[in-house]
Amino acid sequence: MNNPFNDEEGFQEGSAVSGGLIDTPSRESAEQTPVARKTEDRSSVITARGTAEGLVLRVDGRVESSDLIAAVREFLESRRSFLSGNDVAFEWIGRRPDEGIVQTLTEILSTEFAVSVRASKPKNVTVAKSTPVEKVSDPEEVSGKEAPFAVLGGGKGGAIKKAPSASERSVSLFDGIDSYESRIGAANAMSWDEPDARIVYGTLRSGQKIESEHSIIVFGDVNSGAEVIAGGDVIILGTLRGIAHAGAYDESGGGRVIFSLNLRPTQLRIGLVISRGSGADDVESTPRGGLPEVARVDGNMIVVEPYQSRTVWVRRRE
Amino acid sequence: MSNKTLGAGGKKDVGEAIVITSGKGGVGKTTTTASLGAALALKGQRVLVIDADIGLRNLDVILGLENRIVFNIVDVAKKICKPSQAIIKSKKSNNLYLLPASQTDDKDVIDEAEVRYVLEQFKREFHYILIDSPAGIEQGFRNACAGADSAIVVTTPEVSAIRDADRVVGLLSSKGIEARLIINRIDFDMVRRGDMLSVKDVQDILGIEILGVIERDEQIIVAANCGEPVTYNPKSKAGQAFNRIAGRVCGEQIPIPSFDGGSLWNRLTRRLGVNQ
Numbered sequence: 198m199n200n201p202f203n204d205e206e207g208f209q210e211g212s213a214v215s216g217g218l219i220d221t222p223s224r225e226s227a228e229q230t231p232v233a234r235k236t237e238d239r240s241s242v243i244t245a246r247g248t249a250e251g252l253v254l255r256v257d258g259r260v261e262s263s264d265l266i267a268a269v270r271e272f273l274e275s276r277r278s279f280l281s282g283n284d285v286a287f288e289w290i291g292r293r294p295d296e297g298i299v300q301t302l303t304e305i306l307s308t309e310f311a312v313s314v315r316a317s318k319p320k321n322v323t324v325a326k327s328t329p330v331e332k333v334s335d336p337e338e339v340s341g342k343e344a345p346f347a348v349l350g351g352g353k354g355g356a357i358k359k360a361p362s363a364s365e366r367s368v369s370l371f372d373g374i375d376s377y378e379s380r381i382g383a384a385n386a387m388s389w390d391e392p393d394a395r396i397v398y399g400t401l402r403s404g405q406k407i408e409s410e411h412s413i414i415v416f417g418d419v420n421s422g423a424e425v426i427a428g429g430d431v432i433i434l435g436t437l438r439g440i441a442h443a444g445a446y447d448e449s450g451g452g453r454v455i456f457s458l459n460l461r462p463t464q465l466r467i468g469l470v471i472s473r474g475s476g477a478d479d480v481e482s483t484p485r486g487g488l489p490e491v492a493r494v495d496g497n498m499i500v501v502e503p504y505q506s507r508t509v510w511v512r513r514r515e
Numbered sequence: 516m517s518n519k520t521l522g523a524g525g526k527k528d529v530g531e532a533i534v535i536t537s538g539k540g541g542v543g544k545t546t547t548t549a550s551l552g553a554a555l556a557l558k559g560q561r562v563l564v565i566d567a568d569i570g571l572r573n574l575d576v577i578l579g580l581e582n583r584i585v586f587n588i589v590d591v592a593k594k595i596c597k598p599s600q601a602i603i604k605s606k607k608s609n610n611l612y613l614l615p616a617s618q619t620d621d622k623d624v625i626d627e628a629e630v631r632y633v634l635e636q637f638k639r640e641f642h643y644i645l646i647d648s649p650a651g652i653e654q655g656f657r658n659a660c661a662g663a664d665s666a667i668v669v670t671t672p673e674v675s676a677i678r679d680a681d682r683v684v685g686l687l688s689s690k691g692i693e694a695r696l697i698i699n700r701i702d703f704d705m706v707r708r709g710d711m712l713s714v715k716d717v718q719d720i721l722g723i724e725i726l727g728v729i730e731r732d733e734q735i736i737v738a739a740n741c742g743e744p745v746t747y748n749p750k751s752k753a754g755q756a757f758n759r760i761a762g763r764v765c766g767e768q769i770p771i772p773s774f775d776g777g778s779l780w781n782r783l784t785r786r787l788g789v790n791q
Contacts (some may be wrong), residue, residue, distance in 0.1 A: 404570055406619040421581070422572075422618045463582045473582035 242268040245276070251284060251315065258289035262298045269302055273310045284313040394429065401425065401439065410446065421463055433457040442466040443492075450494045454509055460490040465499050467492065472499040530561075532634050532644040533764075534663035534692070538679030540650030542671045543699040546735055546745075548647040549577040550754070551667075553744035554761035556611035560642040563602060565614040565633075567659035568649040569624065572616035578605055579742020580613055589617040591636065592629035598636035607747060612641070622654045627661035634662040643764070652686060660687065666694040667726060672701050672712040677720055684723060695726040697760065702731045714771075727760035728771055729753050 242257045242265065256269065273280060285306070287299070306312040393411040403422025407413060412429030423439035425431050430453050431441045437457035443466070444453030450468025462474045489504035493512070502508070535548045545568075552564040565588060566574035575581040586601035591614070605611040614637070617624070637644055648659035660666070666687045670680040680696070687694045698717055705711035714728055732753035738745040745754040746761075762769045 404618050424619060464584070471585065 243272045245272075245285075251286065252280070253288050254285050255288045255290060258292040258294045262294060265294065265298065266301060266305065270305065270309075273306070273312070277310060281311040284315050286315040394432075395427075400435065403439075408445075419457075427453075429453055431455045435459070437462050440464045440466065444468045444494075452493070452513055455492040456489065456504060456509075458489050459487050460492065460501060465492050465501075467494045467499055470494050470497060470499050528639075530563075530638045530641040530644055531665065532638065532646060532663045533665050533667055534567075534646040534648055534659050535667045535669060536648035536656060536659060536683055536687075537650065537669045537676070538652060538683040539670075539676045542669050542676050543729075543735075544650070544669050545573045545577055545647050546739060547667070547669050547697060547699065547729075547757075548645050549574060550738075550744045550746045550757040551760055551764070552611055552643075552645050553605070553608065553746040554757045555643050555645075555764065556605070556608040557746065557758070558761055558765060559610065560765065561610050561612075561640065563612045563614060563637050563641040563644045565644060565646045566616035567630070567646050567655065569616045569655065569658075570618065570621045571649065572618050574647050575603075575613060575615045576742065577739050578611075578613055578744065580605065580615070584615045587615045587617040588633060589620055589624055591633050592625045598633070602637075607743065622649065622658065625658060626654075627658055630658045631662040652683065656683075656686075660690060660692060663692055666692045667697055668694045668721075668723070669697045669699050670717065670721075671699050672706075672714075672717055674712070677712070677717060681721055684721060695724045696721055697726050698728045700731045701728055714773075725771060726763055727756055729756045729760075 242260050244255045246253050246255060254269075254272075256265065258265075260268065287302070293299070303314045306314055395407070395409040395411055395413045397407055397413065397415045397417065400417035401407060401415065401419045401423035403420055406424040406426070407415075408424075408426040410428040412432065413425050413427040414432045414434065415425065416434050418435040419425055419433055419437045419439045419441065421438040424442070425433070425439070426442040426445045428444065428446045431443045433441065433456065435457070436459040437455070438461050440463050441455045441457075443455045444450035445466070445468075447453070448469050450470060453467055455462075455465055455467065464471060464473050466472075490501050491504045491509060492499050492501045494500075535544050535551070537544050545566075548564050552562045555562045564574060564578070566572050567588070568574070569589065572587075575584060580603050583603050586596040588601070590596045591598050591601045602612040602614050605613060614633075634644060646659050646663060649655035668680050668683055668687070670676045684694045696717070698714055701714065702711055706713045714725065718725055730752045732745070732751055734748055734751035735745050735753050738748060738751075738754075744757075745751050746757045748754045759769050759771075
């Protein structure tokens with residue numbers, strides 16, 4: 198779900214700034230009207246993201262049709278095995294291209310890549326079809342060349358936009374976040390090879406065992422005698438006193454980690470590597486008592502270190 | 516683990532499997548299993564303690580081994596792992612091993628035939644196999660008794676525990692298993708005041724051989740929290756009692772010290788160390 202507020206009741210469809218349209222940073226430079234533009238960098242033309250409904254391909258609709266088709270083809274070619282057999286939805290940045298182009302893309306996807314195309318959200322489509330982004334109901338709201346709703350400020354030197362008018366407030370904020378997200382998506386700063394995670398609400402008590410081929414997130418504690426076994430990462434938003442097994446179906450552990458707000462495990466397992474806890478259960482006797490820690494495999498042993506947001510994803514990208 | 520069969524130290528070619536049970540919960544089966552296992556190991560016997568309390572395992576905690584568990588009795592029974600992979604050497608003794616229970620299953624996952632198979636895997640490797648039975652007389656109890664050569668019934672000097680023990684003794688004898696009795700948590704001061712059943716009272720009701728009497732001892736709780744059997748504490752009366760019981764299990768003739776009905780003079784001299 199990229200934009201939950203799109204479906205809100207109070208949403209005014211007629212409003213010119215409304216949306217489902219996502220602005221890319223490059224957008225803010227000069228163009229005032231949705232003219233077709235040449236693309237220098239194909240990675241920014243198309244990005245993929247996972248949503249609750251499934252995979253969404255986010256395509257810049259302002260790119261020339263020939264470039265657009267080539268970019269889509271190139272994008273899918275490199276992800277053929279991951280995508281084939283799945284279905285995707287299109288999301289258009291800037292504007293929705295002519296129906297003919299959409300049709301062509303749909304055909305290419307289904308014939309060449311065995312990917313079917315879901316209908317995108319109606320609001321997204323209708324609004325995007327007819328409304329140029331740049332028209333603003335109240336011109337004073339947006340000054341000059343600034344993008345209409347890049348709330349977080351666009352690109353270099355982009356300033357944070359003034360408070361939006363009531364009619365656009367509900368959507369523009371989230372569009373801004375989307376635009377930010379698409380920017381890092383374009384920079385390929387994030388990696389998600391596995392959009393699924395099993396989320397557990399509640400504490401796992403002795404004798405309870407959760408197993409998933411994906412990652413597991415627990416909003417609660419994992420008590421002594423409980424087990425969490427994940428093909429991906431194990432994230433415990435509470436105290437881990439039991440056994441956690443990350444990367445359980447990969448001998449090396451696949452670079453998976455075990456994270457806990459308070460790590461006092463009976464045992465940690467990542468892949469085939471096993472280490473046992475210190476047995477100390479009081480906060481004082483743990484080295485970094487009570488602080489978030491993350492466990493990973495280093496060589497053939499498990500190391501535990503204080504959690505720093507950067508270290509985990511930097512390592513996964515390598 | 517070496518593959519040698521019992522050598523000079525052993526009396527028999529095949530080890531003896533002893534189930535430790537009680538009927539009632541909370542009388543000290545698990546503590547007895549751990550302490551007696553440790554005491555037998557101190558005497559140079561190779562001992563395996565098996566936790567048959569699947570789903571509510573405790574023996575690993577009492578022995579302080581819970582963080583070393585990888586495989587358990589269910590894995591051995593279902594042939595998921597090799598028998599030698601599942602047993603864990605204790606921290607203090609090279610002669611004492613633990614076969615832990617599974618915590619995530621329940622009692623019905625294995626049956627008596629599978630327990631017999633498990634015992635067969637270990638009987639040639641150990642002099643004594645102590646099986647910690649779960650409370651109750653259901654499938655868990657039947658599993659624990661399967662393949663046992665004899666039984667130790669643990670009771671406390673309370674009527675409820677004794678009634679359950681009586682029931683268990685009956686069930687065991689119907690299976691052809693001979694039971695011996697350990698009276699746990701007795702308080703001789705209370706016995707003298709007439710507030711607690713005496714050893715003789717218990718023996719009169721149950722009518723089986725008494726293997727040992729263990730006094731109420733705070734050290735038991737301390738030891739359990741530390742994950743070290745009380746046997747290793749020479750100052751603990753309970754520890755001494757378990758060492759004597761281990762001697763009797765091995766066939767030594769050790770009289771059961773009689774604290775019952777001691778006169779004031781006896782008590783005084785005992786306290787002064789004159790009359791041991």
